[in-house]
Each structure stands twice: as C-alpha cells, then as structure tokens.
Amino acid sequence: xxxxxxxxxxxxxxxxxxxxxxxxxxxxxxxxxxxxxxxxxxxxxxxxxxxxxxxxxxxxxxxxxxxxxxxxxxxxxxxxxxxxxxxxxxxxxxxxxxxxxxxxxxxxxxxxxxxxxxxxxxxxxxxxxxxxxxxxxxxxxxxxxxxxxxxxxxxxxxxxxxxxxxxxxxxxxxxxxxxxxxxxxxxxxxxxxxxxxxxxxxxxxxxxxxxxxxxxxxxxxxxxxxxxxxxxxxxxxxxxxxxxxxxxxxxxxxxxxxxxxxxxxxxxxxxxxxxxxxxxxxxxxxxxxxxxxxxxxxxxxxxxxxxxxxxxxxxxxxxxxxxxxxxxxxxxxxxxxxxxxxxxxxxxxxxxxxxxxxxxxxxxxxxxxxxxxxxxxxxxxxxxxxxxxxxxxxxxxxxxxxxxxxxxxxxxxx
Amino acid sequence: xxxxxxxxxxxxxxxxxxxxxxxxxxxxxxxxxxxxxxxxxxxxxxxxxxxxxxxxxxxxxxxxxxxxxxxxxxxxxxxxxxxxxxxxxxxxxxxxxxxxxxxxxxxxxxxxxxxxxxxxxxxxxxxxxxxxxxxxxxxxxxxxxxxxxxxxxxxxxxxxxxxxxxxxxxxxxxxxxxxxxxxxxxxxxxxxxxxxxxxxxxxxxxxxxxxxxxxxxxxxxxxxxxxxxxxxxxxxxxxxxxxxxxxxxxxxxxxxxxxxxxxxxxxxxxxxxxxxxxxxxxxxxxxxxxxxxxxxxxxxxxxxxxxxxxxxxxxxxxxxxxxxxxxxxxxxxxxxxxxxxxxxxxxxxxxxxxxxxxxxxxxxxxxxxxxxxxxxxxxxxxxxxxxxxxxxxxxxxxxxxxxxxxxxxxxxxx
Numbered sequence: 166x167x168x169x170x171x172x173x174x175x176x177x178x179x180x181x182x183x184x185x186x187x188x189x190x191x192x193x194x195x196x197x198x199x200x201x202x203x204x205x206x207x208x209x210x211x212x213x214x215x216x217x218x219x220x221x222x223x224x225x226x227x228x229x230x231x232x233x234x235x236x237x238x239x240x241x242x243x244x245x246x247x248x249x250x251x252x253x254x255x256x257x258x259x260x261x262x263x264x265x266x267x268x269x270x271x272x273x274x275x276x277x278x279x280x281x282x283x284x285x286x287x288x289x290x291x292x293x294x295x296x297x298x299x300x301x302x303x304x305x306x307x308x309x310x311x312x313x314x315x316x317x318x319x320x321x322x323x324x325x326x327x328x329x330x331x332x333x334x335x336x337x338x339x340x341x342x343x344x345x346x347x348x349x350x351x352x353x354x355x356x357x358x359x360x361x362x363x364x365x366x367x368x369x370x371x372x373x374x375x376x377x378x379x380x381x382x383x384x385x386x387x388x389x390x391x392x393x394x395x396x397x398x399x400x401x402x403x404x405x406x407x408x409x410x411x412x413x414x415x416x417x418x419x420x421x422x423x424x425x426x427x428x429x430x431x432x433x434x435x436x437x438x439x440x441x442x443x444x445x446x447x448x449x450x451x452x453x454x455x456x457x458x459x460x461x462x463x464x465x466x467x468x469x470x471x472x473x474x475x476x477x478x479x480x481x482x483x484x485x486x487x488x489x490x491x492x493x494x495x496x497x498x499x500x501x502x503x504x505x506x507x508x509x510x511x512x513x514x515x516x517x518x519x520x521x522x523x524x525x526x527x528x529x530x531x532x533x534x535x536x537x538x539x540x541x542x543x544x545x546x547x548x549x550x551x552x553x554x555x556x557x558x559x560x561x562x563x564x565x566x567x568x569x570x571x572x573x574x575x576x577x578x579x
Numbered sequence: 580x581x582x583x584x585x586x587x588x589x590x591x592x593x594x595x596x597x598x599x600x601x602x603x604x605x606x607x608x609x610x611x612x613x614x615x616x617x618x619x620x621x622x623x624x625x626x627x628x629x630x631x632x633x634x635x636x637x638x639x640x641x642x643x644x645x646x647x648x649x650x651x652x653x654x655x656x657x658x659x660x661x662x663x664x665x666x667x668x669x670x671x672x673x674x675x676x677x678x679x680x681x682x683x684x685x686x687x688x689x690x691x692x693x694x695x696x697x698x699x700x701x702x703x704x705x706x707x708x709x710x711x712x713x714x715x716x717x718x719x720x721x722x723x724x725x726x727x728x729x730x731x732x733x734x735x736x737x738x739x740x741x742x743x744x745x746x747x748x749x750x751x752x753x754x755x756x757x758x759x760x761x762x763x764x765x766x767x768x769x770x771x772x773x774x775x776x777x778x779x780x781x782x783x784x785x786x787x788x789x790x791x792x793x794x795x796x797x798x799x800x801x802x803x804x805x806x807x808x809x810x811x812x813x814x815x816x817x818x819x820x821x822x823x824x825x826x827x828x829x830x831x832x833x834x835x836x837x838x839x840x841x842x843x844x845x846x847x848x849x850x851x852x853x854x855x856x857x858x859x860x861x862x863x864x865x866x867x868x869x870x871x872x873x874x875x876x877x878x879x880x881x882x883x884x885x886x887x888x889x890x891x892x893x894x895x896x897x898x899x900x901x902x903x904x905x906x907x908x909x910x911x912x913x914x915x916x917x918x919x920x921x922x923x924x925x926x927x928x929x930x931x932x933x934x935x936x937x938x939x940x941x942x943x944x945x946x947x948x949x950x951x952x953x954x955x956x957x958x959x960x961x962x963x964x965x966x967x968x969x970x971x972x973x974x975x976x977x978x979x980x981x982x983x984x985x986x987x988x989x990x991x992x993x
Binding site for chain 2: 193194195196201203204208209211212213230231232233234251252253254256257258259261262263265266267268269270271272274277319320321322323324328332348349351352353354355387388389390392393411413414415416417418419420421422434436437438439440441443444445446447448449469474475476477478535
C-alpha cells in the first residue's frame with residue numbers, strides 16, 4: 166500500500182457538496198476544469214486525490230465569501246481528501262502547494278479552511294524536526310520543572326543596544342528564564358544585531374558566571390539567509406542559547422536552511438498569522454500550519470495566550486498549544502514548546518495548566534512582570550509562584566499568603 | 580530627511596478610527612497595549628510609525644470579522660502609515676513582519692487589507708529584482724513582439740517523463756512560445772524532475788535545431804534549497820531557459836536564494852494566493868504582495884486572466900497585471916512579466932490588450948489550444964492570430980476571415 170497524505174477542510178459551497186469535493190480533489194491532482202482525453206482511468210487511479218469523507222454540517226442562505234456563482238443555498242461540510250505520496254514525494258514546499266494551493270479560489274468554494282493534516286512516515290524521514298524541542302530547551306535554560314518564565318523587550322523598537330542590555334540586566338537580576346526580542350527588532354541601524362547581541366550577552370554571561378543560571382535570550386535574526394547564518398554564528402560565539410525567526414517572513418526554505426545551519430534552538434514567531442487565520446471563512450487552522458514548521462525545525466511556536474489582548478478566543482489558543490505538543494506524525498513525535506504571550510500574568514497559570522496538563526511551555530509576560538510595584542524581580546517571582554500554585558493545585562489567593570510578591574501582584578494583575 | 584516606508588490599508592474598526600489607527604501604528608513600532616515609561620517622546624519621534632492619512636469611507640452595523648469587542652458601528656477607512664527605514668533597515672523579511680505582522684489580529688480591527696506599499700530607494704539598492712524581466716524573457720524565448728503564447732502541461736500530475744515530453748513535442752511542433760509545469764508537478768517518483776527535464780529538453784532542443792526557435796519551458800523546481808539549486812543547474816545544463824517556483828511554498832528566503840543562484844528567468848507561481856486575498860475583509864492586495872517578490876527576483880508573476888474559471892473579478896486581474904508592470908520603486912523599475920491563465924482563449928486578447936496597452940505578458944491557454952479541432956498547431960496559430968488582431972485594432976471575426984485556424988477556433992472558444 167502506498168503512503169497517503171490526508172488533509173481535512175471546513176468547506177462551504179453553493180454547489181452540490183459531492184461535486185464540489187470532486188472539483189477540489191481534481192484541481193489539486195490530475196483533473197482540471199475541462200475533461201482531458203489523457204486523464205485515463207489508470208492515471209486517475211494512480212494520481213488522483215481521493216475524497217475520503219464528506220460530512221454535511223449545516224447550510225446558509227448567504228455565501229461567506231463573494232462568488233460570481235450564486236446559489237440559493239450554501240452547504241458547509243467537513244471534507245477529507247487524500248493524495249498518494251508519489252504525486253510529490255516527501256517535500257514540504259510542494260506539500261503546501263498541494264494541500265493549500267489553488268483550491269481557495271475555486272468558484273464552487275465560498276469558504277474553505279484547512280483544519281487538519283496527517284502526514285506519512287516519509288516526511289518524518291525527510292525532515293529533521295526540532296533539534297532541541299522541549300528537553301533541549303529545558304537543558305539550555307536550566308529549567309527542569311515548570312514553565313520557562315519569560316518576557317519580551319519593550320519598547321519593541323527604538324532602544325539602543327545598550328538600553329536593551331540595561332533592560333536585560335534588570336530581568337536576569339530578577340531571575341528570568343527567557344527573554345525575546347520583538348519581531349520588529351531585527352538589525353536596524355539604531356540597534357544593530359551585532360551590537361545588541363554583544364551588549365546583551367555580556368550582561369547574561371556575567372550573571373551566569375555569578376549565579377550559575379544563564380537566561381535564554383531569543384535574538385531575532387530574521388533576514389536574508391547569509392545574514393541569518395552570520396547572526397546565528399555570532400549568538401553562538403557570544404554564548405547565546407537561542408535564536409528567533411519570523412516564519413511567514415522567511416518561508417519554509419528559510420526555516421529549513423536555518424535549521425540545517427543552527428546549533429541553537431529556533432524560537433519561531435508567527436507574525437502575520439492573523440491574515441492566515443482570522444477570517445472564519447478562509448485560511449488555515451493552527452494544527453496543520455504548525456506541523457509544517459515543526460517538521461522543518463521550529464523548537465518553540467507562538468500560540469497567543471488565554472484572555473489575550475488580541476481577538477483570538479481561548480479555545481483556539483488551547484487547541485493551538487495542544488497541536489504543538491501533539492506528535493507531528495505517527496513515525497516521529499517531534500514535540501515543540503508552545504509559547505504563550507499577549508496580556509499574560511500569573512492569573513492565566515491555573516487555567517493554562519488545567520487545559521494542557523503539563524508545563525512544557527514558555528509563558529511570557531510584559532506588563533505582568535515590569536508593572537510589579539516591587540520591581541522586576543518580584544514580578545518574575547510572582548509569575549513563577551503562580552505556576553507553583555497551579556502545579557500544586559493550590560488556589561492563587563491561598564498561595565499568595567506565603568508569597569508576598571504574589572500578594573502584591575494580585576493587587577495589580579487584572 | 581530619513582527614508583520612510585509607506586503602507587496603505589483598508590481598515591474596518593468598531594473603535595474610534597483615529598484611536599484604532601494609533602493602536603496599529605503603535606503595535607507595529609514602539610508602542611504596545613500598555614503605556615511604557617521608557618517609550619519616551621524622543622524614542623517615539625525617532626521610531627514610532629506615523630499615521631499619514633486616515634480617510635473614512637463608510638460604516639456598517641456588523642463587523643466583517645468576529646471580534647470580542649462589539650460596537651454599534653464599524654467604520655471603514657483608508658489608512659496610510661509610515662515607518663522610518665531605521666526601524667528595520669532594507670530587509671524584505673522584516674518588512675513583511677512590519678507591514679503585515681501582528682496587526683491583523685488586533686481587537687480594534689474587524690477588517691484589514693494591505694492595499695499599497697511604497698518603498699524607499701535603499702530597498703532597490705539592497706535587492707536585485709528580476710534578472711531577466713521582460714527584455715530578457717523575450718530574448719530567450721525569441722519573441723520580439725506580441726505576448727508569449729503559452730500553455731500548461733495537463734494532466735497536472737500523473738504523466739510520466741516520456742508522456743510529458745510527448746505532449747511537449749506536439750506543442751513545439753505547433754510553434755508554441757512558452758510551456759509550464761503545473762504547480763503540483765515538482766519531483767515525484769512517477770515523474771522525477773531530472774527525467775522530465777532530460778526528456779523534455781531533448782524534444783525542445785531537437786525542434787530548436789530544426790527550426791531555430793526554442794520554446795521556453797518553465798520547469799517547476801519548487802523544493803528545499805539544495806534541490807532547487809541542483810534542479811536549476813540541470814535545466815541550465817540541458818539548454819533550458821526558465822525555472823518555476825511556488826512563492827508561498829518557499830518563502831522570501833527561498834526566492835532570494837534561488838535568484839542569487841539562478842542564471843535563468845524565474846517563473847513565479849502564486850499557488851495559495853486565495854487564502855491571502857479572497858476574503859474582502861482581510862489579507863493582501865496583489866500590488867504590495869507582488870512588489871516584495873519582484874524585489875527578491877521574480878521575472879514572471881501570475882495574475883489569473885480575464886473571465887477566468889476562478890472567483891476573481893476582471894478588475895482585480897487587470898489591477899494585478901498593471902501592478903506587475905508598474906515600477907517597483909521610484910529608484911528602480913524592475914518590471915516583471917504578468918502571466919495570464921485560467922480558462923483563457925483568443926477571446927480575451929482584445930480586452931486584455933485594451934486594458935494593459937502593451938503585450939509584455941505571457942498568455943497561457945490549455946483547452947483553448949488543445950481543444951482546437953484542427954490540432955495543437957492550429958490552436959497556437961489561432962491564439963497568436965487573436966493577438967495580431969488585437970494589436971492591429973481589427974475585430975476578431977474580421978481577422979478570422981484571413982486565418983482559417985482562427986475561424987475554426989471561434990466555433991469552439993466560449
């Protein structure tokens with residue numbers, strides 16, 4: 166039996182759903198808009214995409230997306246297609262063109278979202294997955310249990326290298342586990358990457374020499390390939406333990422090449438995710454999307470956070486985090502670490518822990534740490550204490566009685 | 580005066596538009612959800628994004644996208660922002676994270692489309708643009724005037740290398756200028772890239788030796804970087820004159836690296852464009868999107884076609900083609916060649932020519948050529964004759980009196 170790739174979609178169509186499903190399967194394999202004499206039954210059996218499942222969910226009198234092909238009724242379905250691996254081989258870029266290519270523009274389609282993707286073993290053989298993942302990240306950050314307590318340098322842009330290092334000093338003195346650049350901060354002339362890395366790592370290394378604990382700093386090296394490689398090498402040479410890249414900015418080839426070169430965990434930012442996901446009528450669910458990037462080598466993947474400041478609902482955040490922790494394929498688990506951020510404080514610790522059942526994650530808070538009335542150190546302590554409470558099943562208010570920094574935090578976290 | 584990057588958006592917000600504009604500008608530069616003590620007025624003046632223009636268009640009582648922040652009224656605006664180049668430097672990947680990053684997910688946003696992008700001269704200095712563009716493509720294809728008459732190998736997948744070459748033989752014997760692989764056909768085991776290139780180029784080279792005309796074949800080399808480079812080298816060694824790549828599949832780094840390596844024109848496919856563009860509420864217009872890829876080196880860019888089989892309206896197709904032909908920056912024009920496809924025949928020649936005012940384009944027809952009752956050769960002749968008529972201002976029916984292949988074509992083109 167040949168290996169097959171399976172993709173599931175939420176589909177809305179003004180057409181007969183079975184016909185629409187066949188059109189999509191045809192367009193994404195051996196068929197086209199007109200019947201072809203050389204699309205023989207043998208060729209179709211060998212290379213055609215197959216409709217594995219089609220389940221009507223509900224109907225609507227209006228289309229979700231504009232279409233020149235009007236209909237009195239639009240049917241929403243769950244559609245599962247499969248392709249023989251022989252159509253493309255174990256190639257992530259061509260996989261993307263196959264499961265998320267020209268199908269979104271079809272007239273028969275008035276809504277389409279890629280909701281799931283199941284890949285055969287040959288993809289796990291062809292791609293490396295995360296080099297560090299959860300275990301490697303914990304080792305480098307020196308955090309054996311509980312989440313990595315993290316934060317983001319703010320303002321996102323505008324600080325000089327020395328000002329950035331000054332902010333890092335406060336954070337490492339406060340015992341932080343993880344710090345990241347903002348995705349807008351890469352290598353501008355006001356804060357050149359090289360100067361920033363040198364200045365920040367001087368602070369981080371000094372603190373590590375003093376305390377034995379080296380905070381993990383994810384330096385955003387997003388850029389052209391040669392520059393990303395050089396920047397990675399500088400981070401490594403300066404004793405850094407993480408690099409960050411914006412996935413939509415560099416693409417699958419960018420991440421794959423960085424992974425081949427890197428000797429450090431890759432913190433993967435999803436900037437632009439909104440244009441892929443926010444419309445309920447079109448785009449990608451996080452499950453299938455993160456799988457491609459994990460196979461290509463992402464160690465940490467952003468998932469937003471509970472009660473975040475963006476528009477994403479909590480169930481979507483948790484589904485995303487679970488996807489990042491779930492096996493990438495049956496052949497290889499390749500787990501990555503979900504990164505929770507956006508409006509986060511210790512108030513989300515219990516719910517996040519309850520939803521995931523583990524602490525293999527990075528929890529980043531900005532205002533939740535910097536805003537602490539007793540300072541950054543107390544902010545870090547309070548967030549860590551919230552997770553201790555969550556892991557022990559102790560209510561936050563009760564735990565706060567033993568941790569003054571948490572008591573003070575509860576007065577300002579909202 | 581420092582150089583600035585300008586991006587325009589269609590914005591819908593349930594908030595006060597001026598406040599929403601400031602939130603977006605802040606989020607994409609030095610601001611964040613909470614006021615920061617170290618976001619000083621000096622820092623903000625230096626690094627903040629600026630609201631250059633905000634023009635209310637209309638309002639709606641319902642939001643275009645789901646939002647947890649309900650409002651009785653949603654205002655649609657044209658918003659123009661600008662950033663100092665110093666925030667990022669002339670870096671396309673970070674530019675993408677800046678103009679199309681986390682802003683789509685903001686609560687204040689219930690609709691957002693990137694509609695325009697104006698880049699300062701330093702981007703044109705930092706990036707190469709198309710190596711061949713219109714002039715280089717015409718030279719390699721041996722087509723001095725009129726569009727390149729082209730087609731696509733069908734079925735998209737499933738043919739062997741020899742069967743593909745057989746189809747190419749018919750086409751080159753028919754005098755075709757341009758042939759492309761389907762975006763689904765890359766390097767599967769049933770039709771390995773290397774076998775396909777060797778078999779096809781044998782046919783193309785033999786015909787070129789015989790007739791002096793070498794058809795341009797765009798071989799889809801989409802894949803991981805090393806493989807793309809090796810595939811390019813094979814095409815070059817076999818006398819091929821074009822390679823094709825799926826932009827969304829390889830990303831900006833993939834295209835940039837291919838451009839650095841390539842000695843052939845890069846035919847850029849936009850597979851997946853639907854998830855970026857089809858919702859009117861979110862995503863990208865083609866104008867700003869194609870500009871990034873052109874700077875990175877795309878020579879040919881797909882724009883769909885008039886009266887196409889997909890859902891895109893004609894005005895959008897023409898706007899896309901005009902964008903591809905328009906200067907990329909004031910400092911460097913970097914024109915690329917628009918590629919018209921999908922349900923195309925000679926019936927679209929007059930309107931396409933009238934809308935563009937030039938023939939610097941590739942016009943690909945599948946059924947419009949293969950379906951010709953007198954064969955492929957007559958199909959090619961009929962499509963070329965349609966363009967001759969368009970360029971001479973002669974109605975199609977009148978020109979058909981002098982061209983029997985066109986007369987026969989008009990009976991079956993619909």
